[in-house]
Amino acid sequence: MTIDHDIAIVGMSVLYPGSVSNLEFWRNIVSGKDLIQDVPKTHWLVEDYYDSDQSTPDKTYGKRGGFLPDIEF
16 A cells, blocks of 8 residues: 655754854855855864874864854753
8 A cells, every 4th residue: 555645844944054044054055155164263173183194093184164153052
């Protein structure tokens, strides 16, 4: 027996770098904003984890990323 169901999306929420709302998210996409940034000092110290040599063990060679904005819970 097959049951077909119609699906309706009645709401959507997003939290992306530089966006705390659906509208802001789509504005950033449409405008082509680059929201990749240097690691904020509040997250971690880049010098503790970064090494430009990709073969260095226990280090990363990336020091930029997409970070979420502060939000209230």
